[in-house]
Amino acid sequence: xxxxxxxxxxxxxxxxxxxxxxxxxxxxxxxxxxxxxxxxxxxxxxxxxxxxxxxxxxxxxxxxxxxxxxxxxxxxxxxxxxxxxxxxxxxxxxxxxxxxxxxxxxxxxxxxxxxxxxxxxxxxxxxxxxxxxxxxxxxxxxxxxxxxxxxxxxxxxxxxxxxxxxxxxxxxxxxxxxxxxxxxxxxxxxxxxxxxxxxxxxxxxxxxxxxxxxxxxxxxxxxxxxxxxxxxxxxxxxxxxxxxxxxxxxxxxxxxxxxxxxxxxxxxxxxxxxxxxxxxxxxxxxxxxxxxxxxxxxxxxxxxxxxxxxxxxxxxxxxxxxxxxxxxxxxxxxxxxxxxxxxxxxxxxxxxxxxxxxxxxxxxxxxxxxxxxxxxxxxxxxxxxxxxxxxxxxxxxxxxxxxxxxxxxxxxxxxxxxxxxxxxxxxxxxxxxxxxxxxxxxxxxxxxxxxxxxxxxxxxxxxxxxxxxxxxxxxxxxxxxxxxxxxxxxxxxxxxxxxxxxxxxxxxxxxxxxxxxxxxxxxxxxxxxxxxxxxxxxxxxxxxxxxxxxxxxxxxxxxxxxxxxxxxxxxxxxxxxxxxxxxxxxxxxxxxxxxxxx
Numbered sequence: 073x074x075x076x077x078x079x080x081x082x083x084x085x086x087x088x089x090x091x092x093x094x095x096x097x098x099x100x101x102x103x104x105x106x107x108x109x110x111x112x113x114x115x116x117x118x119x120x121x122x123x124x125x126x127x128x129x130x131x132x133x134x135x136x137x138x139x140x141x142x143x144x145x146x147x148x149x150x151x152x153x154x155x156x157x158x159x160x161x162x163x164x165x166x167x168x169x170x171x172x173x174x175x176x177x178x179x180x181x182x183x184x185x186x187x188x189x190x191x192x193x194x195x196x197x198x199x200x201x202x203x204x205x206x207x208x209x210x211x212x213x214x215x216x217x218x219x220x221x222x223x224x225x226x227x228x229x230x231x232x233x234x235x236x237x238x239x240x241x242x243x244x245x246x247x248x249x250x251x252x253x254x255x256x257x258x259x260x261x262x263x264x265x266x267x268x269x270x271x272x273x274x275x276x277x278x279x280x281x282x283x284x285x286x287x288x289x290x291x292x293x294x295x296x297x298x299x300x301x302x303x304x305x306x307x308x309x310x311x312x313x314x315x316x317x318x319x320x321x322x323x324x325x326x327x328x329x330x331x332x333x334x335x336x337x338x339x340x341x342x343x344x345x346x347x348x349x350x351x352x353x354x355x356x357x358x359x360x361x362x363x364x365x366x367x368x369x370x371x372x373x374x375x376x377x378x379x380x381x382x383x384x385x386x387x388x389x390x391x392x393x394x395x396x397x398x399x400x401x402x403x404x405x406x407x408x409x410x411x412x413x414x415x416x417x418x419x420x421x422x423x424x425x426x427x428x429x430x431x432x433x434x435x436x437x438x439x440x441x442x443x444x445x446x447x448x449x450x451x452x453x454x455x456x457x458x459x460x461x462x463x464x465x466x467x468x469x470x471x472x473x474x475x476x477x478x479x480x481x482x483x484x485x486x487x488x489x490x491x492x493x494x495x496x497x498x499x500x501x502x503x504x505x506x507x508x509x510x511x512x513x514x515x516x517x518x519x520x521x522x523x524x525x526x527x528x529x530x531x532x533x534x535x536x537x538x539x540x541x542x543x544x545x546x547x548x549x550x551x552x553x554x555x556x557x558x559x560x561x562x563x564x565x566x567x568x569x570x571x572x573x574x575x576x577x578x579x580x581x582x583x584x585x586x587x588x589x590x591x592x593x594x595x596x597x598x599x600x601x602x603x604x605x606x607x608x609x610x611x612x613x614x615x616x617x618x619x620x621x622x623x624x625x626x627x628x629x630x631x632x633x634x635x636x637x638x639x640x641x642x643x644x645x646x647x648x649x650x651x652x653x654x655x656x657x658x659x660x661x662x663x664x665x666x667x668x669x670x
Contacts, residue, residue, distance in 0.1 A: 074136065075100035075123040075234040075558070076147040076221075078200050079242075080209060080285055081116055083228035089116050095241035096233055097121040103149075103234065103558035111137045111145055117285055118202055118209060122147040140179035143205050148175050149234050150197030150219050151565070153324030158192065182210075190280060190295040191215075194324070194571055198275070200232060207285040215296040216569045217264075217277030217546045220408075220554055224272035230283060230290070232275075235408045235555070239272055247271060252410075253668045254517045257503045258496055260412035260659055261548040268409055277546065296571070300534045303579040307587070310580045311598050314573070321570035322348040322433070330430035333358040335420060336386070338374030340592060341435030341444075343607045344599050345567055349433065350382035357384040360432065362391045362420050366618040377604040389423050396622050406559045410662045412497065412655040414552030416617055418559065425560040432557070436549055437568030440541040441577050442595050443533060443586045447494050451536040454490045458482040484519055487527050487535060491543050492518075497656050506639050506660070506669050531582040619654040623647070629657070632664050640664050 077096040081089040090112060097108055100123050107124035122136040137147045152158070155174035158181055163169070167180045174195075181189035182201055187210070196218035201210045211232055213221045223232040226244045239245040247270040255266050265273040275281060278297050283290040304310045322345060326332060336346050336359040350357050359379070363372035372388065379386050396419075403418050424432050439445050462483050477499050481492035500518065504511040527538050550566075557564035567573075577585065580594075587593050596608045623629055624647075633644040643660055646652040663669045 074147075074149045075103035075238075076149050076198065076200060077121040077233040077238050078147060078209070078231070079119045080230040080283060081119065081228070082230075082288060089119055089229075092241055092243070093119045093121045096231075096238040097123050099238045099241055100233065100235050102561060105561045107135055109136055111139075113204075120145055120147040120200060120202060136175060138173070138175050138179070140176060141183060143203065144179045144183060145202040145204070146175060146179050146199055148178060148197065148199035149221075150195060150199065150214065151327075151563070152177060152193050152195040152197060153321075153327060153570075154192075154194040187280065187282075187293070187295060196566070196569075198234060209283045209285060210280050211275055211283070212280040212295075213275045213277055215278035215298070215571055216550070216566075216574070217274075218550055218554065218566060218569060220551060221275045222267065222272050223275060223281065224269070226271065230288075236267055236269060236272060237408050239269060245269060245271060251517050253507055253663055254503055254509075254514055256410050256659055256663065257498045257506065258492060258500075258518055259543075259547070260495075260497045260655060261551070262409055262411075263543060263547045298574055298578055300530045300538070300578045302531075302581040304576070305581050305584065307584045310584055311594070313576055314580075314594075315598050317570065317573040317576055318344075318567065319348050319352075321567040321573055323352050324570070325433050325565045325567045326353050328431050331358070331428055332431045332433070333360050333424060333427070333429045334384075334433045335359075335424075335435070336361045336375055336378060337435070338371030338378065338607070339435065340595065340603075340608055341438035341568065343374075343378050343435075343603055344438070344595065345433055345435050346378055346382060346384070347599065347602050350384055357382070358427070358429070359384045359386045360420065360424055360427065360429075361386070361388045362416075362423065363388060364391055364618055366621065369618045374607060374610070377606050381602075381604060387423070387427060391419055391617070393618070393622050393625065395419075396617070397626060397628075400626060400628055404662065404665055406556060407662070408555045409551065410659070410666075411548060411552050412659045412662075413548050414556045415619070415658075417553050417556040417564070419617075421557045421560040421562045421564070424562050429562060431563040431565055433565050433567060434553065435568065436553060436564075436566045437545065438592065438595065440537060440545045441568060441574060442592045443537065444591045445536070445540055447540060448533050448536040448586060448591070450494060451490065451539070452532045454482070454493050455532060455535075457493070458485075458489060487539050488543070490535075491539050495544060497659055506643070506663075508639075533582050533586045534578075537578075619658075623654050623657055629661060632661065637664065637669065640669055 077093060079089050079093050093110060103123060110121045112119040120137045124136055137145050139145050152174040155177040159177050162180045162184060165184055169176050190212055197214045198219035198221035199212055220234055222236055224245055231242050249268055249270045252262055252266060252268045255262050267273055279292060279294050281290050281292050334346050334349050336342050346359055361375045364370040403415055406418060466480055478493050478496050480499055481496050482489050500514040501511050504514045527535055553564050585594050590596060600608050633641050640660055643652055647657045660669060
């Protein structure tokens with residue numbers, strides 16, 4: 073797991089490009105503290121950089137950028153969990169290897185199969201591969217979007233990096249996207265392809281860019297995407313295969329040459345991952361949990377139930393309100409792009425780093441694939457409401473009721489309108505007031521969908537799955553998990569997001585996959601005999617902190633509210649009387665911190 077950066081340089085400022093790339097890598101040092109490296113062509117047209125976090129082959133043999141067959145170079149961020157089986161196949165085909173890394177396997181696979189090799193990779197990855205014979209650089213991102221990869225083009229450079237902050241080092245790439253605050257206030261995050269920078273965007277998941285260095289031309293292509301079907305109708309067979317694929321995924325995710333642990337929140341998904349891991353890794357399993365003295369938020373009792381069942385080295389940390397206040401501004405600074413989430417991941421990864429872990433397993437993804445959110449039950453009603461006359465939905469815009477006011481978002485067609493109705497933060501009229509803008513211009517920005525989305529011809533609950541997977545999880549949970557874990561030099565692994573598991577789960581008939589009255593009843597039925605009843609027979613809580621109380625006591629936020637900004641002060645007063653959720657206040661804090669709202 074690493075951080076990567078690169079420049080394809082069109083200008084005559086050759087030595088300057090190397091200096092810029094070095095600075096880009098330094099800005100991402102937190103995500104690759106163990107090693108660094110840069111390679112470049114003789115004419116300085118192609119430059120690749122890397123900051124390395126060592127997990128496989130921790131010797132200098134794993135140094136990056138890495139070379140293969142005197143033809144290929146790669147700078148790579150991620151883990152390929154099936155690299156050993158691919159390596160065996162490639163050895164049989166005549167390839168030779170010099171080290172024990174998955175990095176070398178990626179290049180050998182490309183040498184053997186070309187771009188078809190990308191769909192053979194199982195894991196999380198973002199890499200740049202330079203073919204010196206063809207004068208081509210390929211940027212590739214995994215099919216789920218677990219790892220981040222951003223790119224931009226100017227008159228003199230084609231530039232890419234793992235984090236947006238790296239572009240601070242590149243002249244000409246600091247121009248802000250003036251619309252990003254609108255998206256932040258509406259979504260609570262920036263939905264792809266939006267970033268805070270006007271000329272920088274993410275590489276779409278499951279895609280690659282092939283850039284011809286001599287012609288200065290590029291093509292964007294997809295190599296893997298997910299679809300839904302009703303193909304699997306045998307309930308028992310479906311459960312057996314999901315069990316097999318999930319346990320295979322956990323086994324893959326436990327591969328490492330460095331200390332690795334499991335995040336145990338006490339919820340269903342992390343408990344399942346812990347239970348499986350204990351069977352596969354019983355002698356060396358390490359688990360990590362956070363709890364609070366505020367008992368209404370603490371899941372320590374559920375964590376203890378799992379710990380009693382499994383053999384592991386378990387560490388539990390009491391996180392106090394004082395810890396939160398001491399770290400709050402540091403957490404805000406850690407965000408690569410603004411988000412109303414990620415604080416919880418920042419804290420637990422900080423503890424993992426203190427224990428000298430290099431990687432941790434998380435239960436992220438189980439809710440999106442198997443129906444863990446309230447949206448799975450609400451989406452059908454939302455779709456029906458979306459068909460109502462626009463006038464009625466617009467009248468609701470002025471309602472003081474949060475749910476009614478968000479009905480105005482149903483005027484936006486398709487799944488994004490439904491998403492904003494179910495999960496949106498602020499409505500356009502509120503956004504306009506906070507930003508000192510015209511409401512019609514806010515609507516125009518949000519209705520001008522930068523990414524065409526069509527998911528009409530699938531079952532409603534699969535629509536919910538698509539929505540949570542591609543909007544909420546991709547743009548908020550995965551991005552925050554990647555940034556907040558790597559800021560501490562920790563690799564966060566997500567077994568529920570294994571490509572084979574997702575592909576199979578998407579084929580299971582909705583009447584089977586979303587069976588029962590409990591969220592994720594399908595998963596409960598598979599693992600209920602291996603988990604304490606208290607784990608699966610409980611209300612969903614989510615991995616949340618006592619933020620509503622802690623934000624009230626934050627001197628940092630109080631100072632913001634007292635500095636004369638009337639719009640922020642008004643919203644803070646609403647928060648104090650319980651009329652504003654902490655995540656909405658956090659969005660405003662981030663905007664205020666960047667001098668966006670008054």
